[in-house]
Amino acid sequence: xxxxxxxxxxxxxxxxxxxxxxxxxxxxxxxxxxxxxxxxxxxxxxxxxxxxxxxxxxxxxxxxxxxxxxxxxxxxxxxxxxxxxxxxxxxxxxxxxxxxxxxxxxxxxxxxxxxxxxxxxxxxxxxxxxxxxxxxxxxxxxxxxxxxxxxxxxxxxxxxxxxxxxxxxxxxxxxxxxxxxxxxxxxxxxxxxxxxxxxxxxxxxxxxxxxxxxxxxxxxxxxxxxxxxxxxxxxxxxxxxxxxxxxxxxxxxxxxxxxxxxxxxxxxxxxxxxxxxxxxxxxxxxxxxxxxxxxxxxxxxxxxxxxxxxxxxxxxxxxxxxxxxxxxxxxxxxxxxxxxxxxxxxxxxxxxxxxxxxxxxxxxxxxxxxxxxxxxxxxxxxxxxxxxxxxxxxxxxxxxxxxxxxxxxxxxxxxxxxxxxxxxxxxxxxxxxxxxxxxxxxxxxxxxxxxxxxxxxxxxxxxxxxxxxxxxxxxxxxxxxxxxxxxxxxxxxxxxxxxxxx
Amino acid sequence: xxxxxxxxxxxxxxxxxxxxxxxxxxxxxxxxxxxxxxxxxxxxxxxxxxxxxxxxxxxxxxxxxxxxxxxxxxxxxxxxxxxxxxxxxxxxxxxxxxxxxxxxxxxxxxxxxxxxxxxxxxxxxxxxxxxxxxxxxxxxxxxxxxxxxxxxxxxxxxxxxxxxxxxxxxxxxxxxxxxxxxxxxxxxxxx
Numbered sequence: 001x002x003x004x005x006x007x008x009x010x011x012x013x014x015x016x017x018x019x020x021x022x023x024x025x026x027x028x029x030x031x032x033x034x035x036x037x038x039x040x041x042x043x044x045x046x047x048x049x050x051x052x053x054x055x056x057x058x059x060x061x062x063x064x065x066x067x068x069x070x071x072x073x074x075x076x077x078x079x080x081x082x083x084x085x086x087x088x089x090x091x092x093x094x095x096x097x098x099x100x101x102x103x104x105x106x107x108x109x110x111x112x113x114x115x116x117x118x119x120x121x122x123x124x125x126x127x128x129x130x131x132x133x134x135x136x137x138x139x140x141x142x143x144x145x146x147x148x149x150x151x152x153x154x155x156x157x158x159x160x161x162x163x164x165x166x167x168x169x170x171x172x173x174x175x176x177x178x179x180x181x182x183x184x185x186x187x188x189x190x191x192x193x194x195x196x197x198x199x200x201x202x203x204x205x206x207x208x209x210x211x212x213x214x215x216x217x218x219x220x221x222x223x224x225x226x227x228x229x230x231x232x233x234x235x236x237x238x239x240x241x242x243x244x245x246x247x248x249x250x251x252x253x254x255x256x257x258x259x260x261x262x263x264x265x266x267x268x269x270x271x272x273x274x275x276x277x278x279x280x281x282x283x284x285x286x287x288x289x290x291x292x293x294x295x296x297x298x299x300x301x302x303x304x305x306x307x308x309x310x311x312x313x314x315x316x317x318x319x320x321x322x323x324x325x326x327x328x329x330x331x332x333x334x335x336x337x338x339x340x341x342x343x344x345x346x347x348x349x350x351x352x353x354x355x356x357x358x359x360x361x362x363x364x365x366x367x368x369x370x371x372x373x374x375x376x377x378x379x380x381x382x383x384x385x386x387x388x389x390x391x392x393x394x395x396x397x398x399x400x401x402x403x404x405x406x407x408x409x410x411x412x413x414x415x416x417x418x419x420x421x422x423x424x425x426x427x428x429x430x431x432x433x434x435x436x437x438x439x440x441x442x443x444x445x446x447x448x449x450x451x452x453x454x455x456x457x458x459x460x461x462x463x464x465x466x467x468x469x470x471x472x473x474x475x476x477x478x479x480x481x482x483x484x485x486x487x488x489x490x491x492x493x494x495x496x497x498x499x500x501x502x
Numbered sequence: 503x504x505x506x507x508x509x510x511x512x513x514x515x516x517x518x519x520x521x522x523x524x525x526x527x528x529x530x531x532x533x534x535x536x537x538x539x540x541x542x543x544x545x546x547x548x549x550x551x552x553x554x555x556x557x558x559x560x561x562x563x564x565x566x567x568x569x570x571x572x573x574x575x576x577x578x579x580x581x582x583x584x585x586x587x588x589x590x591x592x593x594x595x596x597x598x599x600x601x602x603x604x605x606x607x608x609x610x611x612x613x614x615x616x617x618x619x620x621x622x623x624x625x626x627x628x629x630x631x632x633x634x635x636x637x638x639x640x641x642x643x644x645x646x647x648x649x650x651x652x653x654x655x656x657x658x659x660x661x662x663x664x665x666x667x668x669x670x671x672x673x674x675x676x677x678x679x680x681x682x683x684x685x686x687x688x689x690x691x692x693x
Contacts, residue, residue, distance in 0.1 A: 010638075011637075011639075013619075017619035017620070018534075018537065018623070021533040021536075021619070022529035023529060023532040023533050025532045028546070030521065032550045033550055034517065037520065037557045360519075362516055365503040
């Protein structure tokens with residue numbers, strides 16, 4: 001019975017038609033298969049991923065302010081050496097220690113309990129502005145009773161009247177002091193918690209009073225974290241209740257930390273650039289002769305392989321982060337987008353079967369294509385284009401050769417692991433007569449190097465950069481199965497802009 | 503590249519040889535998957551899974567038949583396994599009332615006859631087309647089909663008979679078959 005079924009004409013017809021039916025699968029199918037059977041060959045993407053992650057971590061680390069008291073104290077010495085302000089503060093605080101009234105048996109409590117419970121801003125330590133004035137610092141309540149005696153001071157304080165520009169060091173920050181944080185930490189005593197005025201930004205704030213006696217005083221609010229850590233350590237060491245050197249160090253450390261953060265930020269600049277370029281290409285090697293399949297020896301046709309090409313326009317654009325890790329050196333990274341390619345002089349011809357002899361590590365294999373383009377010697381010339389669009393993650397260095405008032409001369413170099421977003425390349429067939437295209441031979445990733453020299457011109461808010469740049473692509477646009485290597489060089493003018501950080 | 507070179511390269515896990523083998527057989531194998539699958543995406547998933555099995559089991563190929571036949575067998579089994587896993591087959595294998603299912607054959611594209619025939623096959627209910635594919639096109643016996651699909655042999659026969667009748671009607675309506683009673687000798691044993 002089954003034999004009758006298999007010999008049935010309908011079944012024969014169905015089988016014949018079904019066998020004739022073919023569909024071309026999408027390239028994703030092969031990619032999925034390849035990734036599954038060759039998991040070890042994912043290293044390029046893994047490497048690029050790791051590089052990306054490590055770069056992001058590095059950038060994040062560079063932008064993270066140091067917050068612990070230990071780091072604060074550690075940076076204090078550095079900040080003290082390199083910053084004028086901490087030196088002033090240190091001197092002033094030392095002076096103030098002699099004058100600050102101390103209560104026995106505990107920390108001083110300069111603010112009345114009623115004021116604390118009223119939800120007013122926590123008191124802040126005052127530091128004498130200029131050592132030459134002879135004025136001492138002292139704590140004073142943030143909100144004073146509205147009496148004729150101190151009315152002006154209270155008004156000025158509550159109104160956060162900033163001091164005139166140029167008189168004080170700490171004026172750029174708009175820190176806001178939050179209400180009393182007494183309840184935040186039950187283990188803290190009144191003064192300590194009062195001192196723990198939370199500040200939304202890390203920089204100290206200066207206030208002025210109209211009181212002649214306090215006219216030169218400067219009230220500086222310190223970051224809460226530094227206060228907390230340092231005061232608690234003082235309490236444990238039995239030094240609480242005094243404006244001890246350690247607690248002063250904490251204050252100074254808070255300032256130093258802020259200065260350090262500001263210093264960190266000052267080291268980072270961002271550059272946005274565009275570099276129109278011209279690409280030129282050279283080829284090395286030769287295709288494998290078709291005779292490879294006829295004899296055991298590999299014969300090369302060095303003279304028959306000639307790609308007639310001429311340059312084409314391209315460009316590179318992107319954003320770059322610069323981190324100054326030494327006086328003249330900067331580490332650079334960012335994200336670049338580039339388009340580069342070149343034109344091939346070809347000629348149209350009737351569809352012809354062309355063959356590529358390709359090489360894998362162990363053996364040779366061939367592929368056949370239908371080509372519409374000749375080697376450029378025919379009668380109907382036409383330009384065909386090889387190009388690639390890449391997204392790069394550059395990592396490099398920048399060196400400052402010269403720095404004038406408004407002009408700088410810099411040189412930069414980087415390497416750019418690139419992801420190929422799109423590419424198209426015609427390959428000259430093994431007999432050197434036709435151009436064929438095979439998307440499966442295109443690389444998915446590449447590597448390039450950038451070398452540039454540029455002048456920087458400082459303007460009011462930005463710095464302009466102009467200079468020549470060279471970009472060399474390490475690997476061919478196509479895979480190494482095709483034995484001819486392509487050397488692509490882009491040369492252009494880089495125009496960049498770097499906004500000054502506020 | 504000859505089949506021997508390709509096979510040798512695949513045994514050595516050469517990516518180029520594997521790609522060559524894939525390029526050679528994938529169009530036809532996707533056609534096979536497409537007959538079993540609900541849509542092209544499912545077919546490509548089946549093809550991918552099937553070729554992964556092909557490359558991982560290629561050392562089991564003994565050169566006792568055509569390589570294409572061996573690849574095809576793996577692909578077909580993969581398709582069946584996918585249908586079973588997704589319950590697309592078992593949920594609808596018992597379609598005794600399939601004649602009442604509305605078939606919108608106007609959706610069948612009239613590009614090529616082969617494609618039309620395949621699209622007509624794909625219009626059948628899953629149970630019908632699976633048995634028809636396995637029996638009429640892939641050449642499995644009803645006993646093998648029953649074993650593969652975990653159904654009774656009689657069920658396979660009846661499904662095939664109904665599938666063939668429905669397909670014949672479809673092909674006549676699409677004017678792919680002309681006067682089938684005269685040209686095609688239908689087996690009377692199943693009906």
